[in-house]
Amino acid sequence: MTAAQSLDGDFLALADPYRRELLAHCYRMMGSLHDAEDQMQETFIRAWRGYDGYQQQASLRTWLYKIATNTCLTALQSKSKRPLPSGLGAPDSDPTADLVERHEVPWLGPLPNRLIDDDANDPATVVTSRESVRLAFIAALQHLPARQRAVLVLRDVLQWKASEVAAALGTTTTAVNSLLQRARAQLELATPTADSLVEPESPEERELLDRYVAAFEDYDIDAIVELFTKDAVWEMPPFDGWYRGGASIGTLISGNCPAKGPGDMRLVPTAANGQPALGLYMRGEDGVHRPFQLHVLDVTADGVSHVVCFFDVDLFEKFGLSETPPA
Template sequence: MTATVAEGDAFVAQFDPYRRELLAHCYRMTGSIHDAEDLVQETYIRAWRGYSKFEGRSSMRTWLYRIATNTCLTALEGKAKRPMPTGLGAPSSDPTDDLVTRHEIAWLEPIADTELADADDPAAIVVGRESIRLAFVAALQHLSARQRAALLMREVLQWKASEVAEALATTTTAVNSLLQRARAQLDEITPSEDDVVEPAAAETRELLAKYVDSFERYDIEQLVQLFTEDAVWEMPPFEGWYQGAETIGTLIRGNCPATKAGDMRMVATSANGQPAYGLYMRNEEGVHEAFQLHVVDVRKAGVAHVACFFDLRLFERFGLPDRL
C-alpha cells in the first residue's frame, strides 16, 4: 500500500466528519459500543486501503456507510445477538425469587450521548432520538444482521431500496423482502413511542428530580408512585425482568444494599438520547462507590422502563467518577 502525504491528509479530512455517525451506525448494528469502536477503526482501515480507487460515483458518506455496513455484517457472522433480559423470552420474574446472574451472555450495552455528538456543537447530533433509543436498539437485536442492515439503511439513513441493494450486493426485490420481514418483527416487539416525552420538558425534569430524590432518601413508596402501572425494570447481567410498579418496589426493598437515606447518591448523565444516572452506593467506610448505571424511559404517565447496568466500565465511558 503506497500513498502520498497529501492523499493521506485528504482521506483523514474526509473521513473524520463522519466518524461519530459511523459509530452510531455500528452501535445500532451490534448493540455494543466496544464492538462499534473496533468496527469504525476497521472501516477506517478498509476505506484507507481502497481510497485510491474511490472514484466519487457516490458521495464519500455513502461509500463509507457501505464499507461500515459490510464490516459489521462480516463481524456479526456466527455471533450471538446481544439481548436485554426482556429479550430472552422468559415471562416477568417474581421479585422475591433469588437473582440469577448470566455472565456468559454478551448483553446489550448503552451508549453515552457524548459519544454521538460534540458537546460544543449540539447541531452535530446526526441521529434522531428514536433511532438510538435503547428500546429500538434492543428490538434490532431480534432481527438477522442483514435485516438490521437493510432496515437501518432504508429507514434511518433514508437510502433508496436500489442503493441498499447495491450495498448488500443483492436485488431490490430481496431488500424489500428483508424490510417486510424486519418491519413485521419490530411491530410485534417494539413499544409505541407516541407518548414519549422530551427529557428537557418541565414535567419530565420534575419527575426525574423525584426519581433521584426517592433513591437518595431511600423512599421506595415515593419511587413506586412514579412508575407507570406496567413499568418494566431489568438489570443485566441478572436474567430476570420485572413488570409493575409494586413488583419493582418489592424487588428493590428485597435486594438493594441500601437501608436508609444517604446510602445512595445519583449523578445525572444521558444515554441513547434518554435520561441516565450513575448510582453510587455507600460502602462500609462511608464512601459512595460506583454501583450501577440507570437508563430511564419516561412517558406521559410516568417512568415506563428502567435499564440498570452493572458493568462498572460504563462509568468511565460516561465521564463519571469511580467514587464520590
C-alpha cells in the same frame, strides 16, 4: 511530504466528520458500544486502505456507510444477538426469588449521548435522531437477522433508496424490498410505542427525574413505587430476571439493594441512547461512594415506564462520570 502522508491527511480530514454518525450506525448494527467502536475502527482501516481507489461514484459518506455496514455484517457472522432480560422469552420474574446472573449472555449495552451528539445539527445527519438509537429500538433490532437489520437501518433510519441499499449489499432491489418487508413486520411486534414519552429536557421530564433522584437517595421505597407506571418494566443485566409494575419493583429493590438508609446512594445525571440516564453510586463500608449501576429511563407523562440498570461499572468512564460523585 510523501504521497502516502498526503493520502493519510486527505483521508482523515475528509472522513473524520462522519466518525460520530458512523459510531451510531455500528452501534445500531452491533448492540454494543465496545463492538461498535471495534467495527468503526475496522471501517476506517478498510476505507483508508481503499481510499486511493475510491472513484467518487458515490459520496464519501455513502461509501463509508457501505464499508461500515459490510464490516458489521462480517462481524455478526460470529456473534450472537444481544438481548435485554425481557427479550429472552421468559415471563416477568418473582421479585422475592433469588437473582440469577448470566455472564455468558452477550447483553445489549447502552450508548453514551456524548459520543454521538452532533453539535453541527446538520439535517442530513441522522445521528441525533433519538428514535434511531433508543434502547427499545436497538433491543428490537436484535430480533432481526443481520441482513434484515442492515436493510431496515439503511432504508428507514438513513433513508437510502432501495437501489442504493442493493448496491451496498451486493444484492437486488427485489431482495432488499423483501428483506425490508419482513424486518418491518418483525419490528412492529417487538417495538413498544414511544408515543407517550415526554419531550426530552422538558419541565415534566426534569420534575420526574428530580423525584427519581430524591426517592433513591432517601431510600424511600414508597416514593420509588409511586414513580412507576402500572406496567413499568425494570431489568438489570447481567441478571436474567425482569420485573413488571411499581409494587414488584419496590419489592425487588427493598429485598436486594445493599443500601441501608438515606445517603447510601448518590445519583448523577447523564444521557444514554437519546434518553435520560443516571449514574448510581453506592456508599461502601469506608464511607466512600463508588460506581454501582447506570440507569437508563423511559419517562412518560404518567411516570417512569422502563428502567434498564447496567451493572458494568466500566461504563462510568465512557459516560464521562467520575470515580466518585461530585461533592
